[in-house]
Amino acid sequence: MSEIAHAATISVLVQNAPGVLVRVAGLIRRRGVNIHSLSVGPTEDPSISRMTIVVDTAPERTEQFAKQLRKVVEVLRATAIDSSPTVDRELALIKVNVTPGTRLEIMEIANVFRANVVDLTEKTMTLEVTGKGEKVDAFVQLLVKYGIREVARTGQVTLVRGAQAT
Amino acid sequence: MVRQVIAPGSAKTAAPRRQMNGAQTLVEALRRVGVKLLFGHPGGASLPIYDALYDAQDIRHILVRHEQVAAHAAVGYARASGSVGVCTATSGPGATNLITGLTDAMMDSVAVVAITGQVPRPVIGNDAFQEADVTGITMPITKYNTLVMHPTDIPRAIYNAFHLARTGRPGPVLVDIPRDVSQEICEPDFETVPHLPGYRPVVEGNPNQITEAADALSAAARPIIYAGGGILTSGATPELTALVDATGIPVALTLMGKGAMDEMHPRCLGMLGMHGSAFANWAINSADVVLAVGVRFDDRVTGRLKDFAPHARFIHVDIDPAEIGKNKPAHIPIVGDAKQVLAALGPRVRAPQIEAWWKQIEEWRRRNPFRYRQRDGRISHQYVCDLLNRLTGGRAIVATDVGQHQMWMAQWYRCREPRTFITSGGLGAMGFGFPAAMGAKFARPDKQVLALVGDGGFQMTLQDLSTAVEHELSLPIVILNNGALGMVRQWQTFFYRGRLSSSILRNPDFAAVAQAFGARGIRVTRPDEVEAALTTALATEGVPCVVDVHCDPEENCLPMIPSGQSVAEMILDE
Numbered sequence: 001m002s003e004i005a006h007a008a009t010i011s012v013l014v015q016n017a018p019g020v021l022v023r024v025a026g027l028i029r030r031r032g033v034n035i036h037s038l039s040v041g042p043t044e045d046p047s048i049s050r051m052t053i054v055v056d057t058a059p060e061r062t063e064q065f066a067k068q069l070r071k072v073v074e075v076l077r078a079t080a081i082d083s084s085p086t087v088d089r090e091l092a093l094i095k096v097n098v099t100p101g102t103r104l105e106i107m108e109i110a111n112v113f114r115a116n117v118v119d120l121t122e123k124t125m126t127l128e129v130t131g132k133g134e135k136v137d138a139f140v141q142l143l144v145k146y147g148i149r150e151v152a153r154t155g156q157v158t159l160v161r162g163a164q165a166t
Numbered sequence: 167m168v169r170q171v172i173a174p175g176s177a178k179t180a181a182p183r184r185q186m187n188g189a190q191t192l193v194e195a196l197r198r199v200g201v202k203l204l205f206g207h208p209g210g211a212s213l214p215i216y217d218a219l220y221d222a223q224d225i226r227h228i229l230v231r232h233e234q235v236a237a238h239a240a241v242g243y244a245r246a247s248g249s250v251g252v253c254t255a256t257s258g259p260g261a262t263n264l265i266t267g268l269t270d271a272m273m274d275s276v277a278v279v280a281i282t283g284q285v286p287r288p289v290i291g292n293d294a295f296q297e298a299d300v301t302g303i304t305m306p307i308t309k310y311n312t313l314v315m316h317p318t319d320i321p322r323a324i325y326n327a328f329h330l331a332r333t334g335r336p337g338p339v340l341v342d343i344p345r346d347v348s349q350e351i352c353e354p355d356f357e358t359v360p361h362l363p364g365y366r367p368v369v370e371g372n373p374n375q376i377t378e379a380a381d382a383l384s385a386a387a388r389p390i391i392y393a394g395g396g397i398l399t400s401g402a403t404p405e406l407t408a409l410v411d412a413t414g415i416p417v418a419l420t421l422m423g424k425g426a427m428d429e430m431h432p433r434c435l436g437m438l439g440m441h442g443s444a445f446a447n448w449a450i451n452s453a454d455v456v457l458a459v460g461v462r463f464d465d466r467v468t469g470r471l472k473d474f475a476p477h478a479r480f481i482h483v484d485i486d487p488a489e490i491g492k493n494k495p496a497h498i499p500i501v502g503d504a505k506q507v508l509a510a511l512g513p514r515v516r517a518p519q520i521e522a523w524w525k526q527i528e529e530w531r532r533r534n535p536f537r538y539r540q541r542d543g544r545i546s547h548q549y550v551c552d553l554l555n556r557l558t559g560g561r562a563i564v565a566t567d568v569g570q571h572q573m574w575m576a577q578w579y580r581c582r583e584p585r586t587f588i589t590s591g592g593l594g595a596m597g598f599g600f601p602a603a604m605g606a607k608f609a610r611p612d613k614q615v616l617a618l619v620g621d622g623g624f625q626m627t628l629q630d631l632s633t634a635v636e637h638e639l640s641l642p643i644v645i646l647n648n649g650a651l652g653m654v655r656q657w658q659t660f661f662y663r664g665r666l667s668s669s670i671l672r673n674p675d676f677a678a679v680a681q682a683f684g685a686r687g688i689r690v691t692r693p694d695e696v697e698a699a700l701t702t703a704l705a706t707e708g709v710p711c712v713v714d715v716h717c718d719p720e721e722n723c724l725p726m727i728p729s730g731q732s733v734a735e736m737i738l739d740e
Contacts, residue, residue: 015364018313019301063491067487070488073310073365076363
């Protein structure tokens with residue numbers, strides 16, 4: 001997250017149909033823009049999914065992306081999230097090396113970040129952390145010195161705060 | 167091909183469902199959306215569809231010799247008639263041959279439906295014989311596409327396809343049908359209706375925005391209307407003309423907008439843009455208010471964006487919200503159908519005080535009209551275009567190919583009616599002109615239709631002279647033959663120090679080629695032969711007539727605003 005110049009978030013409600021993900025991703029790709037993260041999951045209505053897309057683009061182009069996305073027949077709603085207050089969250093699983101000497105130290109760090117230990121072996125510990133991208137970045141940075149084996153991050157999900165729809 | 171909007175009957179009156187296979191279901195669905203004619207080429211994966219077409223007496227299939235021609239002909243059909251053009255191809259290579267034509271339809275917003283055969287369901291994704299991921303390949307070049315996995319889904323897929331193709335901003339839709347789906351017996355429901363919850367085009371403009379636009383135009387000192395293909399799509403020519411008649415505001419047309427207004431109308435400045443008239447370009451670049459309707463601020467119109475109409479406030483009317491503000495910010499954006507918006511806007515505009523503005527425009531028009539001269543016995547391309555305009559009165563349907571001849575015809579052919587100028591605008595696809603003219607002739611057999619092509623582009627699709635001969639089309643095909651890829655040669659001459667890299671052609675004797683196909687062929691090499699040859703071709707009935715006009719090999723197309731530059735850099739004379 002920390003390395004992108006302009007991260008714009010677009011939230012898209014789509015019909016859950018084959019090919020929709022490719023259409024949405026293709027629209028962004030053909031404009032030469034990198035998708036920083038993309039998360040997809042069903043909504044309260046299983047026939048409708050929400051995609052949260054973070055793209056590396058200037059804020060003034062974000063609305064044009066949303067307009068292009070609205071042209072995809074299966075897209076029901078596309079919102080360029082600009083100034084509205086939002087809740088942004090990301091979940092990460094991080095597998096680090098542990099030794100009897102580092103185990104408690106890592107768990108202390110995890111406590112500060114309210115991360116959970118979800119798997120533990122003689123040599124590894126897997127931690128689950130949730131939060132804004134920056135928090136996840138900071139947590140990962142602190143674990144680097146113990147030796148990170150693998151990281152899996154979901155990408156950002158976002159909802160606008162309050163009664164306003166995303 | 168489509169005579170009316172889908173109006174499925176009420177479910178109560180529905181007959182008990184019949185059993186039929188998927189291909190028969192397809193043909194019945196096509197019949198129900200009003201298809202009378204389609205262009206195509208059969209193959210393995212579409213054999214069941216062709217078997218079903220064999221029984222369909224009321225749907226005419228035109229066998230082309232290359233699928234690219236089917237797609238271009240469907241575009242020509244759609245643009246000449248205003249209804250949906252239909253083309254069909256088999257899986258794999260058949261479908262990939264449609265790509266250029268579908269991309270053209272996408273760029274120029276033409277209502278086309280393509281039906282492709284696909285390999286059977288069990289082998290999809292296994293690199294089967296003649297398999298290509300056609301829905302994947304065509305995703306960015308269609309408005310929508312779908313792979314039908316059950317025969318009972320065919321009616322809705324077809325209704326959706328036609329609804330999407332012709333409404334909102336029109337465009338191509340592809341329906342891919344695996345061979346075993348075409349063969350499977352089912353009990354289809356033809357009373358189904360299109361179901362597209364995410365598709366809701368806005369047609370009525372916001373009244374507040376329309377009022378604001380009317381006020382801006384009424385108060386303008388140097389207003390201009392910049393009108394494009396959207397006028398033709400929505401049938402807004404009467405509304406546009408009424409607005410112009412009532413207010414006297416000048417109109418510049420895009421290449422796609424030719425025919426949107428009578429070009430003999432004194433307020434019409436003809437085409438603007440890279441090869442548009444100097445006066446249209448000067449006018450828009452001096453304007454204080456620009457009413458842009460059904461246009462997309464294409465780079466061939468605007469040149470360098472920041473220098474395009476720098477003093478103007480833009481009112482931008484388009485049915486596609488994504489076009490507004492895409493290239494140039496709109497001061498007054500109006501999302502809606504051109505016809506509805508102009509109908510609402512027209513009565514609210516008070517005629518602005520623009521006598522001084524018109525005086526200036528008329529002076530520009532007098533100073534720099536289009537002009538040409540015939541050099542020492544050579545035939546000027548522009549003379550041929552001018553002559554075709556005079557011989558047809560601007561009332562024939564002209565389909566052009568792409569290149570110099572296209573621009574010259576756009577300059578000299580003064581369309582009197584909508585849907586009379588059919589050209590590959592956005593994509594600029596060579597090989598388009600002749601097949602599009604065929605499509606137009608099938609759509610409008612009552613009308614004089616002619617193809618104007620270059621010697622380069624014609625060679626990309628001329629094999630389909632067979633098709634034109636087979637169907638006894640009264641179709642003149644005029645070749646402006648300069649023995650070169652003329653526009654390439656022109657750019658090489660202007661911008662690449664005259665290094666003519668691969669732009670000179672060694673051509674066949676086109677008249678003899680035409681005769682070999684069973685068409686009529688005339689070769690013209692002297693200026694005094696041109697008029698008689700064109701007159702003969704225009705009067706030829708029941709057979710295509712190729713007129714191979716050997717033109718001045720050094721003539722360049724001017725005026726020209728070089729790519730990425732502005733009106734200040736316009737080249738007027740060599």
